[in-house]
Structures are given as C-alpha cells and as structure tokens.
Amino acid sequence: MNIRELARRSGVSTATVSRALNDRAEVSEATRAKIRRLASELGYAPNEPARTLVRRRSDTIGLVWDSGQEALGQHNPFLLGLLSAVRTALSDADYHLMLLTTPGEQDQDGAHLQAVQRHNLEGVIVLTTPPDDRCLRVLADSTVPCAGIDTAFTGPRTVRVSSDNAAGAEAAVQHLYELGHRRIATVTGPLHLPPAAERLAGYLRACSRLGLSVPPEYVTEGDFFLASGEAAGKRLLSVPDRPTAIFAAGDQMAIGAIHAAADAGLSVPRDLAVVGFDDIDAAALVRPALSTVAQDQRGLGVAAVEALRGLIDSTTVDTVEAQPRIIPTRLLIRGSSRPGV
Amino acid sequence: MNIRELARRSGVSTATVSRALNDRAEVSEATRAKIRRLASELGYAPNEPARTLVRRRSDTIGLVWDSGQEALGQHNPFLLGLLSAVRTALSDADYHLMLLTTPGEQDQDGAHLQAVQRHNLEGVIVLTTPPDDRCLRVLADSTVPCAGIDTAFTGPRTVRVSSDNAAGAEAAVQHLYELGHRRIATVTGPLHLPPAAERLAGYLRACSRLGLSVPPEYVTEGDFFLASGEAAGKRLLSVPDRPTAIFAAGDQMAIGAIHAAADAGLSVPRDLAVVGFDDIDAAALVRPALSTVAQDQRGLGVAAVEALRGLIDSTTVDTVEAQPRIIPTRLLIRGSSRPGV
DNA sequence: CCGCCGATCGGAAACGTTTACGGCAATCGG
DNA sequence: CCGATTGCCGTAAACGTTTCCGATCGGCGG
Known part of the structure; x- marks a missing residue:
C-alpha cells in the first residue's frame, strides 16, 4: 500500500x-477528509525513507550514551531515567x-559523524559520557x-545541559548547617569531570558563606562508586576533628560513607549526617534512607531537546558560544540527615 | 557527496x-581498491534512506520498553543493563x-505496527512490558x-526470551536448605506475570523435592516494589511458625523484607536469611548485601537478537509456535544469607 | 578463424515520496 | 463583459541508491 495505490483508489x-x-x-x-x-x-x-530522501530531513535525532563505564560492568544508575525523559x-x-x-x-573515530550523515540525522543528544571519547x-x-547532558564537550553547534550542581551542593550544605552541623566534610567525584568540580565549588562557596572552616583533610576525592565512598568515609572519620556531617557528590x-560510619560504630x-547527590533508585531503598540532591531528569530531558531544536532551527552557526542550560535541583530530606527518625 | 559525485571522480x-x-x-x-x-x-x-528505499530493507530493528511503570515514576532498575546488552x-x-x-x-493502538511499516523495520525487540499493552x-x-524479553506475548512470529526463572528460584531455595533452613517462606510478584508465576513454581518444586512443608501463609503476593516486600515480611514474621528464611521473587x-526484619528486631x-531475584544495582549497595539470583543480561540480549534473526530469515511463518529461549541464572551469595559474615 | 564464455563495466529503470510548475475553472473588481 | 485573481488539482522531475540487462573485450577450444 503506497501513495500511488491510495491515490488511485481516491480518484x-x-x-x-x-x-x-x-x-x-x-x-x-x-477531498482531504475523503483521503484521510x-x-x-x-x-x-507513509514510507519514511522515501520522505527523508526527497525532503532531505529525517525528523530523527541520534542518541548516544556512556559506553565507557559499562565496560567495567558498572552502569550509571542515573541513566535510565534520563533516557526515558529524553525519549x-x-x-x-x-x-x-x-x-x-x-x-x-x-x-x-568519526563513527558517530558517519552515522549522522548516513541516516540524515538532524542532531544528537549525548548522555553522560567520559570526556575523552574521541x-x-x-x-x-x-x-x-549536539546537546549533551552532563558532558564536557564544546563545539561550534554544541550546547551543554546540566543540573545546577553548585546550587545543589550549596543547598545540601545549608541544610546540614541548619541542622546544627558545623564540621561538614565532603567527598567529591573525579575532579576533571565538570559536575564533580561544580559540586565541590558549591560546597566551598556554602562553607565560606556560612563561615565554616574547611580544613584540607575535609575534602577527599572519590570516583562516584561505592568503595571510594566507603574509603573516604573511613578516612574522614579518623581525622582529629571528626566531621559531624558529610556531603557526598x-x-x-554517600551510601559507602554510611557503611563506613556503621563499621566505626557510629x-x-x-x-553522622550524610547527604548525597543524584537520587538514584537505591537512595530510597537503603536504611537509613538517603537524603540527597535530586536531579530533575525530566527537566534535563526537555531542556536538551529544546536546546537541540534551537540549534537545528538556527541556520547560522552561532559565533557566540551557546549558553549552557542549567536545571535546578531539589533537596530530598530523608533519614540519613533527619535526626527525628 | 553522493555516489554520483564519487563515481565521477573515480572515472x-x-x-x-x-x-x-x-x-x-x-x-x-x-578498481575496488581505488574506489574504496x-x-x-x-x-x-552512503545514504541509508535511499538504500532502504530501493533494497526494501532497512537493517534496522525497533526497540520498545515498559512505559507502564514509568508513569508512576517507578523504573525497573533491571532495564538499563538489558538495554545495553541488546544494543x-x-x-x-x-x-x-x-x-x-x-x-x-x-x-x-497499532502505533508500533505503524512505526514498523513507516520505517521498514525488520523486527522488534520488546523489553519487560505489562501484559495488557494493546x-x-x-x-x-x-x-x-518480535522477540520479547520477559514478556507475556505470543503471536505468529513472536518468540519469548526469558531467564530460567523456575530453576533460579529452585537454586535459591536449595541454597537456603543447605544452610540448614527448613522453614522457608516466599514473597512473589504479581502472579499474572509469567516470571512471577514461574519463580513461585520453582520455589514450590524445590520445597516438595526437599520435603519441606509449605503452609499457605508462607506464600504472599507482592508487586515487585519495596513497600510490598516490607509488608509481606511483616506478615511472614508474625505467623505462628515463623520462617527462618525468605525467598523474594x-x-x-527482598530489601523490604530485610527492613521488616530489622523493624522486628531480628x-x-x-x-532470618533472605535471598532475592534479579541482582539490581542496589543489591550490592545495601547492608547486609543481598544474596540474589542474578539474571544474565548479556545472555538475554544476545539470545533475543539471535532469536529475532531466526524469525527474520525464516520466510515461512512457522506454524509451530517458536520455542521460548531460556537463559540460565546464577546464584550470588552475599551477606543476607551468609551466616559467617 | 569463429563462436562462446567469463570477467568487468555502463545505461537506465526502479523504489515511494515531495514539490515546482502549470492548467483549468470559478470568482471578482471595474 | 473582460482581465486578473484565487482555489484546487495533475504532471513530472527530482532525491540517492541498487540491480537488471546488455555491451565490450580478451581468451579459449574447436
């Protein structure tokens, strides 16, 4: 059943x-009604490939995500929600x-670019990939x-979409401060990743605003995985002036830090109060439930496609670097920082 | 740069x-080398839409997943790994x-079928969708x-790929039996879902094989989510002859059941020993770490595309219903069932 | 020397759409 | 009443490939 046949039958x-x-x-x-x-x-x-061929546009965009981490069998548990949102x-x-x-x-190299040309893709959305992907x-x-969510790439027609990492971290510290904590330590992600660096910056800014001193041993770098949090927690709990709260990026x-506390009999x-970042599924499953800075996955998704549409529609290559889109976060207070429970 | 231009330059x-x-x-x-x-x-x-148009095949397959659950903001944490594997x-x-x-x-309705026609898709892979999706x-x-992973659909050219749910459940019970447990209860998934029913069947078979009695109150139905496990655990721990082990589907x-035990001071x-099913990310993060029947996501993925290729290549509509592909599981023994820890 | 065959290539017709262009009525302003 | 405009529609040329059908050419057996 093609358009010719349909035309014949419609007269x-x-x-x-x-x-x-x-x-x-x-x-x-x-006639429109009759044909409909x-x-x-x-x-x-209608046959989309034929349409694409003649219209020179496919109404299709490409999606690519990590690839790095899953080599280790490690998935970014945050990804699935993002994927659904983007979809x-x-x-x-x-x-x-x-x-x-x-x-x-x-x-x-150039595999993705080739794919774009082959399929006439109009744009690409990139999800949380390592910054060294060639x-x-x-x-x-x-x-x-290109619209990248939590990526580190820039380019002539590339826009970055990201959570407001600094503000989120700041809110977490503020929350801990309001609970009465004055000795607040942090465990960061790999600092060459923009989100990790931004969260650290937010932490530092909050501390300075609140007049909290941050001894150097209060800042330890992790790799976003469980074991590094546990090790960091162990280290933080053994410094002379032991922190009473930890903000994990x-x-x-954060869950690892809680394990470390349990091992130390705390x-x-x-x-010890603990606040994390991301709101992965497990955050609500562990006990005590993890307080965390939740990212707005749906918001990130719609912002990414909005930004992408902007790039697609603008024929002119913008000389000014496209402004990154910043999506606000939301602090979820759960058991790991709520003394009342 | 199209094939005509390339031909011209190649002479x-x-x-x-x-x-x-x-x-x-x-x-x-x-000449081949020169052209290359x-x-x-x-x-x-090469322009894929044009190729697709003339060859009448797109070398493309469609992928569809749940949609049901994410309406509630609930994601199946098992999905992401499956997605990567299939990809x-x-x-x-x-x-x-x-x-x-x-x-x-x-x-x-028919949206998916339409999409298949429009894009000339050669097949579809379906991931864990509710059985009532029209x-x-x-x-x-x-x-x-169609190849469905953990789905309940059958059809003229549809094949089901699934973990060996019964054997997995049986192995879990066997494991608990070998630890000395004799009063083993279970909390199931929604029994209208094939995987849930099969896991229950495996549980029952193991119990009968091992000569364990299964009083009716030892079997409670949940909905795969945390709260239902907690409720089921609470119920199971209050029956007269309290079970010493729980197999959760x-x-x-399973994590919910552990919470219930903690609340009961156990x-x-x-x-109480607990064994779960799936090996979601959180299983390794909670404490005690959750023993569980791990599904072979990669195996499920490759089996699905193999099965799909079989269906695509076979021109004849098989009158015999395609045999489902069963992928073995692997029992992961962790803290929740290891007394030594 | 002649017909045949295999290897290598070119011409041209598809594939199913969209769209520029032109045609034909009916309508309208004057 | 006439020219111009408007609304509606058909013809045909693209879009970038693949592939059928020949064509050419050198070699080979008879």
Missing part, C-alpha cells in the same frame, strides 16, 4: 494525497530516535547540532 | 561504485536501532518478527 493524484496527508493548504476540505478516511481504512503508512520529550516534539553505538576498540570529540567539532559514595544520622 | 559509473562498496563480486580488485580509497578520502557515506548485541549483528515510543492515552498486542498478532521486595542473616 486523485499522488500530489493531492501528499498534500492532504501533510496538511498543506492547497486542497479542499472535502481511506488512508486509515486501508492502513496506509518522551523527543517524541512529544515529533522526532524519531535512533540509538548510536560507540564502536569497539578499532580506530573508528568519537564524540569529532562529533562536537563538526557542525552537527554522588549517592553511591549511628546515622545521630552521630 | 567509473555509479553501478560500479555501488558494487565496489557492497563487496559484490563483479568488480576488479584494482577515494571514498574514505572524500568522507563519503551491543544488535550492533554486533550490524543492525541499526530505533527507539519506539508508546503513545499517550489516545487510542493509538499496542504490543497488535504488534504480536501481526507478522512482524524480586530484589526490591538480625539478618542470623535470625
């Missing part, structure tokens, strides 16, 4: 059918979605519109 | 270029991947090749 030309189905003005309401009805009766579905935001904007795969170890470097350097590390939140 | 016809790049035999090695070199120099990438398995088989979106509340019902009833429920695993 009109293929041009008219095309116009009717695409809501063009130059067709009478009567017949199309749905016959189960006609629904894109389909709300009537885009189709194609998953791109980062190539194996071959020197297939495929992505090539992509960002090209003129392909990631939930897994009770959370009585002896 | 041959478009037909020859096409043959050279597609590894057809009727072209000499010399020129193509990569000029950054030529890599598909790209290893040189397929492209398109994400399908389940429509909103409109009566858009879009999927339509899809499964069609002749579109899902990790979140220590896990000393007073």
Whole structure:
C-alpha cells in the first residue's frame, strides 16, 4: 500500500494525497477528509525513507550514551531515567530516535559523524559520557547540532545541559548547617569531570558563606562508586576533628560513607549526617534512607531537546558560544540527615 | 557527496561504485581498491534512506520498553543493563536501532505496527512490558518478527526470551536448605506475570523435592516494589511458625523484607536469611548485601537478537509456535544469607 | 578463424515520496 | 463583459541508491 495505490483508489493524484496527508493548504476540505478516511481504512503508512530522501530531513535525532563505564560492568544508575525523559520529550516534539553505538576498540573515530550523515540525522543528544571519547570529540567539532547532558564537550553547534550542581551542593550544605552541623566534610567525584568540580565549588562557596572552616583533610576525592565512598568515609572519620556531617557528590559514595560510619560504630544520622547527590533508585531503598540532591531528569530531558531544536532551527552557526542550560535541583530530606527518625 | 559525485571522480559509473562498496563480486580488485580509497578520502557515506528505499530493507530493528511503570515514576532498575546488552548485541549483528515510543492515552493502538511499516523495520525487540499493552498486542498478532524479553506475548512470529526463572528460584531455595533452613517462606510478584508465576513454581518444586512443608501463609503476593516486600515480611514474621528464611521473587521486595526484619528486631542473616531475584544495582549497595539470583543480561540480549534473526530469515511463518529461549541464572551469595559474615 | 564464455563495466529503470510548475475553472473588481 | 485573481488539482522531475540487462573485450577450444 503506497501513495500511488491510495491515490488511485481516491480518484486523485499522488500530489493531492501528499498534500492532504501533510496538511498543506492547497486542497479542499472535502477531498482531504475523503483521503484521510481511506488512508486509515486501508492502513496506509507513509514510507519514511522515501520522505527523508526527497525532503532531505529525517525528523530523527541520534542518541548516544556512556559506553565507557559499562565496560567495567558498572552502569550509571542515573541513566535510565534520563533516557526515558529524553525519549518522551523527543517524541512529544515529533522526532524519531535512533540509538548510536560507540564502536569497539578499532580506530573508528568519526563513527558517530558517519552515522549522522548516513541516516540524515538532524542532531544528537549525548548522555553522560567520559570526556575523552574521541568519537564524540569529532562529533562536537563538526557542525552537527549536539546537546549533551552532563558532558564536557564544546563545539561550534554544541550546547551543554546540566543540573545546577553548585546550587545543589550549596543547598545540601545549608541544610546540614541548619541542622546544627558545623564540621561538614565532603567527598567529591573525579575532579576533571565538570559536575564533580561544580559540586565541590558549591560546597566551598556554602562553607565560606556560612563561615565554616574547611580544613584540607575535609575534602577527599572519590570516583562516584561505592568503595571510594566507603574509603573516604573511613578516612574522614579518623581525622582529629571528626566531621559531624558529610556531603557526598554522588549517592553511591554517600551510601559507602554510611557503611563506613556503621563499621566505626557510629549511628546515622545521630552521630553522622550524610547527604548525597543524584537520587538514584537505591537512595530510597537503603536504611537509613538517603537524603540527597535530586536531579530533575525530566527537566534535563526537555531542556536538551529544546536546546537541540534551537540549534537545528538556527541556520547560522552561532559565533557566540551557546549558553549552557542549567536545571535546578531539589533537596530530598530523608533519614540519613533527619535526626527525628 | 553522493555516489554520483564519487563515481565521477573515480572515472567509473555509479553501478560500479555501488558494487565496489557492497563487496559484490563483479568488480576488479584494482578498481575496488581505488574506489574504496577515494571514498574514505572524500568522507563519503552512503545514504541509508535511499538504500532502504530501493533494497526494501532497512537493517534496522525497533526497540520498545515498559512505559507502564514509568508513569508512576517507578523504573525497573533491571532495564538499563538489558538495554545495553541488546544494543551491543544488535550492533554486533550490524543492525541499526530505533527507539519506539508508546503513545499517550489516545487510542493509538497499532502505533508500533505503524512505526514498523513507516520505517521498514525488520523486527522488534520488546523489553519487560505489562501484559495488557494493546499496542504490543497488535504488534504480536501481526507478522512482524518480535522477540520479547520477559514478556507475556505470543503471536505468529513472536518468540519469548526469558531467564530460567523456575530453576533460579529452585537454586535459591536449595541454597537456603543447605544452610540448614527448613522453614522457608516466599514473597512473589504479581502472579499474572509469567516470571512471577514461574519463580513461585520453582520455589514450590524445590520445597516438595526437599520435603519441606509449605503452609499457605508462607506464600504472599507482592508487586515487585519495596513497600510490598516490607509488608509481606511483616506478615511472614508474625505467623505462628515463623520462617527462618525468605525467598523474594524480586530484589526490591527482598530489601523490604530485610527492613521488616530489622523493624522486628531480628538480625539478618542470623535470625532470618533472605535471598532475592534479579541482582539490581542496589543489591550490592545495601547492608547486609543481598544474596540474589542474578539474571544474565548479556545472555538475554544476545539470545533475543539471535532469536529475532531466526524469525527474520525464516520466510515461512512457522506454524509451530517458536520455542521460548531460556537463559540460565546464577546464584550470588552475599551477606543476607551468609551466616559467617 | 569463429563462436562462446567469463570477467568487468555502463545505461537506465526502479523504489515511494515531495514539490515546482502549470492548467483549468470559478470568482471578482471595474 | 473582460482581465486578473484565487482555489484546487495533475504532471513530472527530482532525491540517492541498487540491480537488471546488455555491451565490450580478451581468451579459449574447436
């Protein structure tokens, strides 16, 4: 069932059918209705590849995510929600979605760029990838519109979307301060990653604003995974002036810190309060439940497609670097920082 | 840069270029090499929509997942790993991947089928969706090749891929039995879901094989989420002949049961051993770490694409219902069932 | 020397759309 | 009543490939 057949049965030309189905003005309401009805009766579905071929646009955008971490069998538990958010935001904007795969170890740089050309993709959304991915470097350097969530790339038509990491960290520290804590330590993520650096900056800013002293041993660097949080917790709990609260830049590390406290015979939140970042699924499952700075996944998703549409529609390559989109976070207070429980 | 331009620069016809790049035999090695070199120099990438149009196949398969659960903001934490597995398995088989979106509340049944026609998709992989999804019902009833992981659909060209739920449950019970437990209870998933029913069947089979009595109050139905496991645990711990071990058909429920034990002043695993199912991320993060029946996500992924390829290649609609593919599970013994810790 | 065959290539017709262009009525302003 | 405008529609040319059908050419057996 193609457009020719449908045209034959409707008694009109293929041009008219095309116009009717695409809501063009130059067709009478009567024939439009007739064609519409017949199309749905016959189960006609337009052939997208053919449309793409002649229109030179596919209404499709590409999606690529990490690849780095899963080599270690480690998934970013934050990713799934982001994925869903992006998916629904894109389909709300009537885009189709194609998953791109980062190539194996071959020197297939430019794989993503090739995929974009092959499929006529109009843009790419990138989710939390390591900053040294060469495929992505090539992509960002090209003129392909890119929107990256929690990525470190810049380029001629690349825009970054990110949570307000600094403000989130600041709110966490503020919260701990209001609970009466004055000795607040932090465990950071790998500081070469922008989100990790920004969260540390927020922590430092809050401390200075609140007049809290931050001895150097109060800041330890982790890798976002559980074990590093546990090690950091152990270290922090053995310094002379033991902190009474810890802000961890990631939930897994926060849970690790709680484990360290338990091992040291300390009770959370009585002896040590802990606040994490991200609100991964496990945060609500552990006991005590983890207080955390929740990222607005849906907000990140819609901001990414909005930004991407902006890039796609703007024909001119913006000379001014596109402003990053910052999405506010939300502090979730749960058992790990709520003395009353 | 299209094939015509490339042909012009190579001094041959478009037909020859096409043959050279597609590894057809009727072209000499010399010209093939020259064309190849020129193509990569000029950054030529074939236009997939055009190829799809004329070849009538897209080398693309569709992917659809739940949609039901995320309405409640609840994600299946097991999904992300499955997604990655399917993605890599598909790209290893040189397929492209398109994400399908389940429509909103409109009566858009047939949306998936339409998408398949529109994009010339060669098959669809379905991940853990509710059994009452009408879009999927339509899809499964069609002749579109479908491979479903943990789904309840059957159809003319639909094959089901699933973990060996019964054997996994049996292994869990066997493990608890070997630890000395004789009063082993279970909390199941919603029993209208095949995986939940199969896990219960495995539990029952193991109990009967081991000569364990199963009083009716030892079997309680949950919904795979945390709260239901906590409630079930509370109930199980208050029956007259209190069980010493619980097999939960899902990790979140298992964690809930552990919480219930803690609330009752019982220590896990000393007073109560708990084994879960799935090995979600949180299983390794909670304390005590959760013993669980791990599903082989990678195995499920490759089995799904293998099965799908089988369906695609077989031109004849198999009159015999396709045999489901069963993937073995692996018992992970961690703190929640290891008395030594 | 002649017909045949295999290897290698080119010409051109598809594939299913969209859209520029032109045509034909009916309508309208004067 | 006439020219111009407007509304509606059909014809046909693209879009970038693949592939069928020949064509050419050198070699080979008879």
